Amino acid sequence: MIDNIVDITLLSLLAIQAIAIIRMRSLFAVIMLFSGFSLLSAGLFVVMDAADVAFTEAAVGAGISTVLMLATLALTYAPTEIDKKEKRSTHKPWLPLAVVVITGALLIYGTWDIPAFGNPDAPAQQHVTSYYLEKSLPETGVPNVVTAVLASYRGFDTLGEVAVIFTAGIAVLLLIGGRRREKPRLEKNGDKREA
Amino acid sequence: MDMILGHYNYWLVIIIMMAGFYTVISRGNLIKKIVGLNIFQVSVFLLYISIGNVKDGAVPIIEKGVTLYSNPLPHVLILTAIVVGVATTALGLALVVRIKEAYGSIEEDDIHNQDQSL
Amino acid sequence: MVTSVKHNLILRVVSKFLIPLIFLFALYVQFHGDFGPGGGFQAGVIFSAAIILYALVFGIDSAKQVIPPYVLRLLASLGVLIYASTGVATLLLGGNYLEYGVLASSQVAGQHLGILLIELGVGITVMSVMLIMFFAFAERGRPEMDS
Numbered sequence: 001m002i003d004n005i006v007d008i009t010l011l012s013l014l015a016i017q018a019i020a021i022i023r024m025r026s027l028f029a030v031i032m033l034f035s036g037f038s039l040l041s042a043g044l045f046v047v048m049d050a051a052d053v054a055f056t057e058a059a060v061g062a063g064i065s066t067v068l069m070l071a072t073l074a075l076t077y078a079p080t081e082i083d084k085k086e087k088r089s090t091h092k093p094w095l096p097l098a099v100v101v102i103t104g105a106l107l108i109y110g111t112w113d114i115p116a117f118g119n120p121d122a123p124a125q126q127h128v129t130s131y132y133l134e135k136s137l138p139e140t141g142v143p144n145v146v147t148a149v150l151a152s153y154r155g156f157d158t159l160g161e162v163a164v165i166f167t168a169g170i171a172v173l174l175l176i177g178g179r180r181r182e183k184p185r186l187e188k189n190g191d192k193r194e195a
Numbered sequence: 196m197d198m199i200l201g202h203y204n205y206w207l208v209i210i211i212m213m214a215g216f217y218t219v220i221s222r223g224n225l226i227k228k229i230v231g232l233n234i235f236q237v238s239v240f241l242l243y244i245s246i247g248n249v250k251d252g253a254v255p256i257i258e259k260g261v262t263l264y265s266n267p268l269p270h271v272l273i274l275t276a277i278v279v280g281v282a283t284t285a286l287g288l289a290l291v292v293r294i295k296e297a298y299g300s301i302e303e304d305d306i307h308n309q310d311q312s313l
Numbered sequence: 314m315v316t317s318v319k320h321n322l323i324l325r326v327v328s329k330f331l332i333p334l335i336f337l338f339a340l341y342v343q344f345h346g347d348f349g350p351g352g353g354f355q356a357g358v359i360f361s362a363a364i365i366l367y368a369l370v371f372g373i374d375s376a377k378q379v380i381p382p383y384v385l386r387l388l389a390s391l392g393v394l395i396y397a398s399t400g401v402a403t404l405l406l407g408g409n410y411l412e413y414g415v416l417a418s419s420q421v422a423g424q425h426l427g428i429l430l431i432e433l434g435v436g437i438t439v440m441s442v443m444l445i446m447f448f449a450f451a452e453r454g455r456p457e458m459d460s
Binding site for chain 2: 004007008011012014015018019021022027030031034037038041044045048049050051052053056057060061064065068069071072073075076086087089090091093096097099100101103104107108111112114115116117118119120122124125128129132133136137143144145146149150154157158161164165167168171172175176
């Protein structure tokens with residue numbers, strides 16, 4: 001019973017933060033709320049017995065993502081603007097709202113048949129999982145099953161993931177690796193050129 | 196009542212997912228769109244991890260005397276997904292910086308007005 | 314644009330105290346990923362967080378003297394190379410690609426060695442890529458200097 005109450009409390013806090021992010025216009029507040037959202041979701045992962053995932057989400061979401069977003073905010077708004085705000089939208093929200101409500105209703109209809117939360121007989125817990133849980137310690141000698149599966153049984157996926165992060169680093173270097181060039185203003189005979 | 200007790204967390208996660216989706220499609224500021232995309236990603240991770248949760252199970256680290264563990268397979272998939280998500284976010288933010296340098300603004304309406312071919 | 318706050322005494326003293334501890338914790342997470350939560354990704358991100366803290370407090374130029382950008386590019390490639398080479402080494406020793414059992418005398422010892430090597434590769438690459446991205450974002454704000 002206590003587990004359920006903790007789950008509901010954390011999830012409701014997350015939902016309130018998500019709705020606050022939609023409504024706020026100050027971008028600095030939005031980024032800070034997102035950082036708190038990441039940390040709360042890491043807490044929720046711990047409650048659901050996912051220690052590795054909580055670790056990674058806290059380090060990556062509340063750490064690197066927030067730092068990069070703040071750096072983008074500093075680069076895209078002039079330092080003289082004290083309050084970096086989003087512009088007021090001139091479009092009516094009815095069409096996006098309708099799309100979102102219909103998609104949400106379809107998804108909730110889809111979860112009607114999913115086995116209950118925490119059921120040990122659900123199909124997701126059969127087949128390969130029991131093999132990994134029994135055989136990972138004798139075959140690999142590593143007590144942490146997640147590391148054994150990630151590094152040994154599914155090593156190819158991890159190789160692809162390292163390649164993806166390496167490619168993202170190269171792409172960021174290509175896009176914004178050098179110093180920013182100043183735009184040339186007035187050319188000869190006074191005609192302006194745009195860089 | 197059993198249905199609600201067994202499914203409440205899926206429904207709450209879907210509400211968070213729709214909040215992120217709404218931010219992506221209805222707001223015009225590019226940084227806010229990327230924040231909305233990240234909210235969407237985190238809610239998908241929550242959905243996967245809650246599918247793998249087992250009631251009264253332990254963290255999947257083998258120890259003496261523990262018989263019931265939570266399912267470790269979704270943890271592995273989500274670990275990869277989180278790292279790929281941060282790579283995508285960093286790339287999106289680099290593109291936002293270049294768009295600002297090219298068009299002078301990061302509001303979608305201003306960019307549309309300046310670039311008639313879009 | 315990232316300006317340093319090196320004139321703030323409290324930040325300087327506390328970060329000088331904390332940064333070595335953060336490094337130590339990152340090394341612990343890297344090598345104890347077998348016995349507790351942790352592993353290569355988390356350790357790489359924590360490593361880079363320590364250097365980002367140093368850059369925020371003492372300035373980007375000091376951080377670039379600690380780790381020059383060409384070293385970062387080298388390290389990023391080195392991590393992927395270590396990972397892929399472990400697979401090639403198992404190929405040369407007679408097994409399949411990334412079959413760690415053939416690396417050492419017994420199956421279990423080979424698995425331990427293989428997992429250690431690839432987690433090292435993953436940690437090095439993740440640390441370097443996070444730092445490359447941070448330095449790229451921080452450097453873009455400075456206008457180009459005429460030399």
